[in-house]
Amino acid sequence: MVEGWEWDDTLFAGSAGYYRRGRLPYAPGLAETLAGALRLDGRGRLLDVGCGPGILALDLAHLFHEVVGVDPDAGMIAEAGRQAAAAGVAGKTRWVRARAEELSADLGSFTVATFGQSFHWMDRDLVAATVRDLLRPGGALVHVSDLRTEPRGVDDLPHPPAPQAAIDDLVRDYLGPVRRAGRGVLSRGTPDGEATILARAGYLGPERLVVPGGQALERDVDDVVAGVYSMSFSAPHLFGPRREKFEADLRHLLHEASPTARFSARQPATEIFLWHTPPPLGRRDALPVEPA
Numbered sequence: 001m002v003e004g005w006e007w008d009d010t011l012f013a014g015s016a017g018y019y020r021r022g023r024l025p026y027a028p029g030l031a032e033t034l035a036g037a038l039r040l041d042g043r044g045r046l047l048d049v050g051c052g053p054g055i056l057a058l059d060l061a062h063l064f065h066e067v068v069g070v071d072p073d074a075g076m077i078a079e080a081g082r083q084a085a086a087a088g089v090a091g092k093t094r095w096v097r098a099r100a101e102e103l104s105a106d107l108g109s110f111t112v113a114t115f116g117q118s119f120h121w122m123d124r125d126l127v128a129a130t131v132r133d134l135l136r137p138g139g140a141l142v143h144v145s146d147l148r149t150e151p152r153g154v155d156d157l158p159h160p161p162a163p164q165a166a167i168d169d170l171v172r173d174y175l176g177p178v179r180r181a182g183r184g185v186l187s188r189g190t191p192d193g194e195a196t197i198l199a200r201a202g203y204l205g206p207e208r209l210v211v212p213g214g215q216a217l218e219r220d221v222d223d224v225v226a227g228v229y230s231m232s233f234s235a236p237h238l239f240g241p242r243r244e245k246f247e248a249d250l251r252h253l254l255h256e257a258s259p260t261a262r263f264s265a266r267q268p269a270t271e272i273f274l275w276h277t278p279p280p281l282g283r284r285d286a287l288p289v290e291p292a
């Protein structure tokens with residue numbers, strides 16, 4: 001649980017349509033890295049928890065027989081369905097609107113469960129236990145996020161970086177000094193320390209993998225605006241009737257920061273933690289994953 005904050009269904013309200021465009025992608029090679037580490041071969045079932053618009057689920061869909069994405073945000077689930085159809089994988093994907101805390105055995109059992117920058121929003125002890133029971137013996141829980149500890153300078157790239165500090169100031173001018181989250185505020189941010197929670201829930205591990213980033217990326221003004229709206233703390237609903245004015249101010253600020261209206265960024269590396277459920281008794285060689 002996030003201390004002093006209660007989840008509500010406006011957390012990412014209005015963000016879904018901006019998400020894929022606005023967020024920097026996971027590092028290229030993520031799917032191949034996971035396929036190698038977990039010996040994924042097109043069999044098995046993937047559960048993507050807090051799937052958003054299906055970023056991870058769709059990137060990994062070719063490695064599984066079936067994929068189930070779960071997210072409580074109606075816009076995210078609708079967007080994931082649209083993107084699955086566009087990618088030609090609607091037949092093997094299913095999108096369920098629910099909180100992770102509500103997952104039930106009706107969904108069947110899974111070989112792998114992924115959490116892409118979503119676990120911190122959940123009642124983590126409850127969800128860790130629920131997902132453990134949905135995973136087959138020898139299955140894997142995979143925690144995926146941008147690696148935040150490496151420098152990502154753009155001095156040698158053609159365009160300036162997006163003016164993040166000025167964007168943050170503008171958001172604060174409109175929404176106040178304390179980080180917003182749904183109908184509440186997060187005075188101390190979201191929690192880390194998931195290793196303690198997953199170990200306590202009986203998972204084995206973790207094994208840490210880093211998929212390197214560093215590639216030069218180019219972003220236009222619409223990409224940066226989409227990035228702002230993709231974040232829970234500056235999601236469209238928070239601006240209410242002042243949204244148009246906010247967006248005009250944001251676009252003005254961006255054009256001032258880059259006369260070409262282009263920005264450079266560096267692809268973040270992706271950090272993966274693999275956790276396993278114990279293999280069945282007598283099958284200690286069965287790690288990491290037992291296919292369907």
Ligand SMILES: C[S@@+](CC[C@H](N)C(=O)[O-])C[C@H]1O[C@@H](n2cnc3c(N)ncnc32)[C@H](O)[C@@H]1O
Nearest residue numbers: 050051052055071073099100116117118121122
């Ligand atoms: C930062 S987005 C990540 C989306 C996607 N997994 C990715 O890697 O790009 C976090 C997602 O977690 C979802 N989320 C928040 N609280 C949740 C909960 N209690 N159960 C399931 N999903 C939740 C949000 O609706 C949002 O779509």
